Amino acid sequence: MRTRRTLAEFKAGILAGDRVLLAQAITLVESGLPADQELATALIQELLPHTGNSFRIGVTGVPGVGKSSFIEVFGGRLLDAGKKVAVLAVDPSSSLSKGSILGDKTRMERLALDKRAFIRPSPSSSTLGGVAGKTREAILLCEAAGFDLILVETVGVGQSETAVKSMVDFFLLLLLAGAGDELQGIKKGIVEMADAFLIHKADGDNMDLAAQAKVAYQNAVHLLPPTEKGWAPKLLLGSSVTGLGLEELESILVSYQEQMKGSGNWETIRGLQRLTWLEDQIHELLGRAFLNHPGVKETLEREKPAVQSGQLSSSMLAQQAVALFLSKK
Ligand SMILES: Nc1nc2c(ncn2[C@@H]2O[C@H](COP(=O)(O)OP(=O)(O)OP(=O)(O)O)[C@@H](O)[C@H]2O)c(=O)[nH]1
Ligand SMILES: [Mg+2]
The missing domain is CATH 3.40.50.300 (P-loop containing nucleotide triphosphate hydrolases)
Structure with a gap:
C-alpha cells in the first residue's frame, strides 16, 4: 500500500529541492483521485509564494x-x-x-x-x-x-x-x-x-x-x-x-x-498566464463536477445511444443535462 505523504512533508521536501518528493508531488497533481486533487491544490497554494x-x-x-x-x-x-x-x-x-x-x-x-x-x-x-x-x-x-x-x-x-x-x-x-x-x-x-x-x-x-x-x-x-x-x-x-x-x-x-x-512586460505576461490558468481551472473543475454529478451521469449514460442513433439531438441532451446539473438534484 502506498504511504500517503502529508502536506507538510511535501512542502518541506520540495522547498528543500528533494527531487523524489517533487516527482511524487507531480504524480499527485496528475492523479484523478479527488483526495489527491485536494492535497495537490492545497500544496500548490502553500508553495505559491515560492x-x-x-x-x-x-x-x-x-x-x-x-x-x-x-x-x-x-x-x-x-x-x-x-x-x-x-x-x-x-x-x-x-x-x-x-x-x-x-x-x-x-x-x-x-x-x-x-x-x-x-x-x-x-x-x-x-x-x-x-x-x-x-x-x-x-x-x-x-x-x-x-x-x-x-x-x-x-x-x-x-x-x-x-x-x-x-x-x-x-x-x-x-x-x-x-x-x-x-x-x-x-x-x-x-x-x-x-x-x-x-x-x-x-x-x-x-x-x-x-x-x-x-x-x-x-x-x-x-x-x-x-x-x-x-x-x-x-x-x-x-x-x-x-x-x-x-x-x-x-x-x-x-x-x-x-x-x-x-x-514591465515580464510581469504582464505572467499576470496573463495566471488569468488563463484560472479560466482553464474553472473549465476543468466545472467539467469534472458536471461529469461526476450522479443525475447527469445517469442521464447521459441512458440517453447517449439515442444521440448516437440520431433520434435525440445532441444539443437537446446537453441542455437537459446542464439543467439537471444546475438544479442540484
Ligand atoms: N545530425 C544531427 N542529428 C541530430 C541532431 N539532434 C538530434 N539528432 C538526431 O535526430 C533524431 C531525433 O532526435 P530527438 O532528439 O529524439 O528528436 P525529438 O524532436 O525530441 O523527437 P520526438 O520526441 O520524437 O518528437 C535522433 O536520431 C538524433 O540523434 C543534430 O543536431 N544533428
Ligand atoms: Mg523528444
Missing part, C-alpha cells in the same frame, strides 16, 4: 527535429553555468507509445544523471484539462523546488502548443533545413507564437543546406509582426552535435529577459 522565479522556455518542433537532443545539450550548458534545470515533456502521443519516454531518458542522459537537473516525461492521464493543464502545475512545483530554468518539450503538430504558449515565457521553434516547404507543415498559429526559430541539425553534410534555409527563412521571419510583447523573433542555426547556436541562443535569452523586465 514560485515564479524561473525562466520558462517552451521547445517545440515536428517529431524527430531533435528537441530532446537539443534540450540535453542546451540543458547541459546551463548546468555548467551553475543553473538548475527542469525538463517537462508535453506529448499527448507519448502516452500511447511508451517508447518515446524511454527514448527521452536515453537522449537526455546527462540531464537524467545530474543532481541539479530534473526530467519529467509526459503525464499519461487524459483528464479534461489535458496534459498541458498538469504541466502548468508541474512548472510551479519545479519552481518551488528551486529550478532556475524550466524547459517544456512539446511536439509542434498538435493542440498542446497553444496551452504551452500560455505557460512559458519564451517559445523556441526548431526547424529542419531541406524539409522542403516553408515552415514544414507547422501550423501558422504556432509559427506566430515563436520567439525564436532555430534551424537544427546544422552540421556535417547538412550545413550548407541549413545556411541556405536560414537565408530563405530570413525574409519570412522579418515579415512576421513583432509579438505583442514588442519582441522581434530571432532566427539562428543550431546543432546538438557540434554545439553550434547554443551560445547565441543563450545571449538571445538573456536579452529577451532584459528587454521584457525592462519594459
